[in-house]
Amino acid sequence: MANIAVNRPGSTVLLMGNEAVARGALEAGVGVAAAYPGSPTSEVIPALAEVAAEMNIYVEWSSNEKVATEVAAGASFAGIRSLGVMKQNGANVAADFIVNLNMTGIGSAGMVIFISDDPGGGTSNNEQDSRTIAKWIDNPLMEPSSAQEAKEMIKWAFEVSEAVNLLTFVRGVGRISYTRSNVVLGELPGKAKPRPFFPEIWDMNNPGKSKFTSGPFPVFHKPLHEKLEKAREIFESSSFNQYMGPEKPDLLIITCGASTSYCIEGVDELKMNERVGILKLGTTWPLPEKLVARHLSSTRKVLFVEEMDPFVERSVMELAAGLLPATANLTFFGARSGHLTPYNELSTDIVINALADILGITYQPRDSAYEDLAEEGAKLVPNRPINMCPGCPHRATYWALKNAIQLDGRNGFLCGDIGCYSMGFAGPGFFQSRTMHAMGSGTGVASGLGKLGRFGFDQPVLAMCGDSTFYHAVMPALVNGVYNNSNFTLLIVDNSATAMTGFQPHPGTGQLATGEPAAIVDMEAVCRAMGASVEICDPFDLKKTTETLLRKMQEDGGPKVVIMRHMCQLVKAKRKIPPAYKIHVDGSKCLADNCGCNRLCTRLFACPGLMVDNETGKAAIDEALCVGCGLCSDICPVHAIVKEEANR
Amino acid sequence: MRPNKLKKDPYNVIISGVGGQGNVLLSGFIGAALLNEGFVVSVADTFGVSQRGGSVSSHIKISQRTLYSSVTLKGKADVLIGMEPVETLRTLVEFGNRNTITIVNPRPVYPTGGVAYPDLNEVKRTIEKMSSQTKYVNATEEALKMGNPIYSNVILLGAIVGADILPLNKESFMPLLEERFPGKMLDVNLRAFNKGMELIAGA
Numbered sequence: 078m079a080n081i082a083v084n085r086p087g088s089t090v091l092l093m094g095n096e097a098v099a100r101g102a103l104e105a106g107v108g109v110a111a112a113y114p115g116s117p118t119s120e121v122i123p124a125l126a127e128v129a130a131e132m133n134i135y136v137e138w139s140s141n142e143k144v145a146t147e148v149a150a151g152a153s154f155a156g157i158r159s160l161g162v163m164k165q166n167g168a169n170v171a172a173d174f175i176v177n178l179n180m181t182g183i184g185s186a187g188m189v190i191f192i193s194d195d196p197g198g199g200t201s202n203n204e205q206d207s208r209t210i211a212k213w214i215d216n217p218l219m220e221p222s223s224a225q226e227a228k229e230m231i232k233w234a235f236e237v238s239e240a241v242n243l244l245t246f247v248r249g250v251g252r253i254s255y256t257r258s259n260v261v262l263g264e265l266p267g268k269a270k271p272r273p274f275f276p277e278i279w280d281m282n283n284p285g286k287s288k289f290t291s292g293p294f295p296v297f298h299k300p301l302h303e304k305l306e307k308a309r310e311i312f313e314s315s316s317f318n319q320y321m322g323p324e325k326p327d328l329l330i331i332t333c334g335a336s337t338s339y340c341i342e343g344v345d346e347l348k349m350n351e352r353v354g355i356l357k358l359g360t361t362w363p364l365p366e367k368l369v370a371r372h373l374s375s376t377r378k379v380l381f382v383e384e385m386d387p388f389v390e391r392s393v394m395e396l397a398a399g400l401l402p403a404t405a406n407l408t409f410f411g412a413r414s415g416h417l418t419p420y421n422e423l424s425t426d427i428v429i430n431a432l433a434d435i436l437g438i439t440y441q442p443r444d445s446a447y448e449d450l451a452e453e454g455a456k457l458v459p460n461r462p463i464n465m466c467p468g469c470p471h472r473a474t475y476w477a478l479k480n481a482i483q484l485d486g487r488n489g490f491l492c493g494d495i496g497c498y499s500m501g502f503a504g505p506g507f508f509q510s511r512t513m514h515a516m517g518s519g520t521g522v523a524s525g526l527g528k529l530g531r532f533g534f535d536q537p538v539l540a541m542c543g544d545s546t547f548y549h550a551v552m553p554a555l556v557n558g559v560y561n562n563s564n565f566t567l568l569i570v571d572n573s574a575t576a577m578t579g580f581q582p583h584p585g586t587g588q589l590a591t592g593e594p595a596a597i598v599d600m601e602a603v604c605r606a607m608g609a610s611v612e613i614c615d616p617f618d619l620k621k622t623t624e625t626l627l628r629k630m631q632e633d634g635g636p637k638v639v640i641m642r643h644m645c646q647l648v649k650a651k652r653k654i655p656p657a658y659k660i661h662v663d664g665s666k667c668l669a670d671n672c673g674c675n676r677l678c679t680r681l682f683a684c685p686g687l688m689v690d691n692e693t694g695k696a697a698i699d700e701a702l703c704v705g706c707g708l709c710s711d712i713c714p715v716h717a718i719v720k721e722e723a724n725r
Numbered sequence: 726m727r728p729n730k731l732k733k734d735p736y737n738v739i740i741s742g743v744g745g746q747g748n749v750l751l752s753g754f755i756g757a758a759l760l761n762e763g764f765v766v767s768v769a770d771t772f773g774v775s776q777r778g779g780s781v782s783s784h785i786k787i788s789q790r791t792l793y794s795s796v797t798l799k800g801k802a803d804v805l806i807g808m809e810p811v812e813t814l815r816t817l818v819e820f821g822n823r824n825t826i827t828i829v830n831p832r833p834v835y836p837t838g839g840v841a842y843p844d845l846n847e848v849k850r851t852i853e854k855m856s857s858q859t860k861y862v863n864a865t866e867e868a869l870k871m872g873n874p875i876y877s878n879v880i881l882l883g884a885i886v887g888a889d890i891l892p893l894n895k896e897s898f899m900p901l902l903e904e905r906f907p908g909k910m911l912d913v914n915l916r917a918f919n920k921g922m923e924l925i926a927g928a
Contacts, residue, residue: 089760089761091756091757091760091766091768111732116772116773117772117773117784135902139893152915157903173874198773199771199772199773199774199775200773200774201773223792225792251772251773252769252795253771255769255772256767256768256769256795257752257753257756257766257767257768257769257770257810258765258766258767258768258792258795259760259765259792335794336795336796338792338794339794341794342793342794342853344799346798353898406882424796425796425798426798426799427796429798441798442799442800442822443802443822444823445798445823447800447822447855450851450854451817451818451819451821451855453851454818454851454855455812455818457814457843457847457848457851458811458815458818458843459744459811459836459840459841459843460836460840461778461779461780461812461836461840461841462778462779462837462838463744463774463775463777463778463779463813464777464778464779464837464838465777465778466745466777466778497777500774500777504837504838505838506838514792519824573859577774584800635829676839679837680838680839681839683837683838683839684837685745685778685834685835688835689835689836697832699835700869701832701834701865701868701872701874702745702834
């Protein structure tokens with residue numbers, strides 16, 4: 078990860094969008110930054126945490142996004158510029174606070190939230206478009222089109238936030254957050270921050286600057302809309318809104334964010350620069366209506382290019398309706414016309430196809446003979462299913478769970494949750510996870526299912542959550558289960574890390590975002606204090622784990638917690654913990670297709686470190702991938718996979 | 726190719742492989758070296774859950790003029806670095822063209838869950854048909870000989886530099902290698918880098 082506190086204004090460095098966001102916050106003189114890890118934004122806080130001491134800023138991993146936003150708001154109330162960071166799902170968690178913060182306004186110092194959405198869902202289980210939140214709660218919204226612009230926009234967002242006294246959103250997408258590109262650095266301010274002071278006397282003439290209580294709402298709701306109109310005025314002349322193209326284009330593209338470069342490149346590729354103009358909006362809510370109206374009057378055809386919801390498309394069409402009859406001759410293309418889709422990530426190719434269709438031209442990047450070759454090649458290429466890593470403790474947990482459920486024989490099932498272990502809905506978890514929604518929902522859903530006994534429901538109910546997820550959103554659901562005496566078993570898969578998003582520390586790890594030691598919130602003690610029974614297993618002890626789960630499923634009473642404690646294999650590798658075993662296959666014992674196990678190790682257990690030897694047809698170990706956890710040796714029915722103590 | 730010369734602008738490089746093989750390490754080195762040589766680069770890595778054993782790739786767009794979008798257009802790859810044969814072919818199917826230069830680590834990574842791997846020789850033949858030049862670098866095998874499969878990344882990096890397909894030379898990478906591999910780690914990584922240069926010279 079790049080050091081973002083390099084003090085060389087004007088020099089160019091390679092930064093990921095998330096690092097550029099962090100740098101922008103530093104250049105703006107941010108004093109406090111808080112977040113819960115969530116890809117595609119997970120790198121912002123680590124980048125800031127690494128330079129926290131040298132830049133004199135406070136950076137924290139918060140227990141969830143709502144708390145992170147509250148922490149940031151506290152700083153703003155006391156006069157310190159603050160940044161909150163979250164993925165799209167996090168915005169929902171924070172929304173309950175934000176819909177009240179818009180009423181009171183922020184403090185004297187600016188407050189910015191960077192949200193990154195995930196078109197294509199590479200790191201998410203939904204494709205939510207968070208821009209709607211800005212519209213819903215009437216707060217300003219900007220969308221950067223590159224890492225450089227992300228840095229500049231974050232800086233400017235603090236100024237806008239202070240000018241209108243509202244929390245301001247900068248919304249990226251995964252492609253902006255994760256693309257690394259040239260970024261020219263700006264000036265860093267000095268380390269000194271204003272002395273924080275919470276205003277103690279309410280000034281009637283300046284309620285938003287001195288009192289932060291969100292009632293009575295009539296006092297605040299009207300000013301909120303006035304603030305938003307002020308933001309619109311500021312946005313009308315923003316240099317983040319740019320037009321590229323002829324004065325009177327045959328086709329006007331209106332675009333924003335990551336899609337901007339797809340449009341520029343697509344128009345270039347088709348050599349349509351003389352016919353097509355691109356209006357790139359950096360400020361997308363409130364819509365700079367005068368600017369857009371001017372451009373609408375210059376053309377007869379408009380194509381909207383934006384990812385996911387037709388957010389700008391709807392705002393502009395609403396504006397166009399208000400401008401009738403001047404806009405009566407306009408034809409609109411976009412998600413509504415079916416030229417683009419309100420789902421999936423866009424690309425330059427998708428934009429080119431839409432342009433080619435509207436402009437009536439053909440585009441073929443390769444000759445047909447090569448396309449035929451490609452078609453033949455495609456037939457050879459198999460799918461490559463995602464999997465848990467070699468040595469992953471979740472594989473052990475799911476194996477024990479699957480066996481326990483089968484031994485119990487009453488159709489028990491697991492309510493899943495969000496983390497690496499989400500893969501349990503598919504092959505890597507032997508299809509055991511049967512529900513998956515928001516952080517903590519597995520336990521909440523289980524708490525409901527566990528109360529259905531009075532209607533004759535007799536299937537054992539289990540829930541799973543990771544260690545970080547436990548602190549984020551599972552605790553209230555577990556309280557609910559204890560309070561209402563709901564019968565379910567909660568497996569906390571404690572691998573000592575927020576593994577899916579990059580091994581960030583959490584309240585159970587004893588480490589702060591900055592790496593300094595922290596108090597450990599003991600999950601076992603927390604669960605016991607809530608009134609749940611607690612047992613601890615090492616999932617690599619398959620026998621004990623299976624027996625424990627079987628026994629728990631058959632117990633009556635309220636929630637039972639089983640903590641599955643084993644360190645994430647990737648964390649072990651980072652800490653250079655050597656392999657426990659050296660693994661090999663005893664060729665004289667492996668019976669391959671004649672065994673009757675139906676390739677238990679490679680087909681079902683399916684650790685990436687196992688393979689079939691093409692020559693002998695027997696199981697084999699891929700020495701480039703095997704980490705020597707030894708679990709496959711325990712599942713082979715004929716003991717053909719041999720583990721020997723490794724020389725440590 | 727010598728530093729500061731691009732065969733075309735933008736020049737599209739793709740590194741493809743399997744999650745966990747280290748495409749992000751390679752793309753990071755190449756991106757940083759290009760930036761140091763004064764190019765405008767955009768490096769897009771597959772992010773998210775595919776990093777857990779799925780198909781992954783890094784797209785590097787290089788220009789002397791302007792910042793382009795990060796993802797390569799269909800059929801526009803100029804250079805393809807394949808860390809795994811099937812993944813190399815998967816990428817050619819979407820991004821290859823008659824002029825694509827391909828460097829492949831021929832060691833398969835088998836898909837899990839009972840998914841069959843196609844005939845390796847047929848995969849290689851198809852890769853060759855779909856590329857203007859195909860060079861094989863046994864990076865994993867050499868890395869295992871050196872004691873750890875992790876060195877295959879730096880071996881491949883050496884091969885890329887030795888192949889003279891990027892406007893970069895060994896000197897472009899020295900400061901980056903020294904920074905990334907401090908102390909004792911530098912020596913073995915330099916050996917890996919030189920091994921890659923040696924392998925490509927004989928490929």
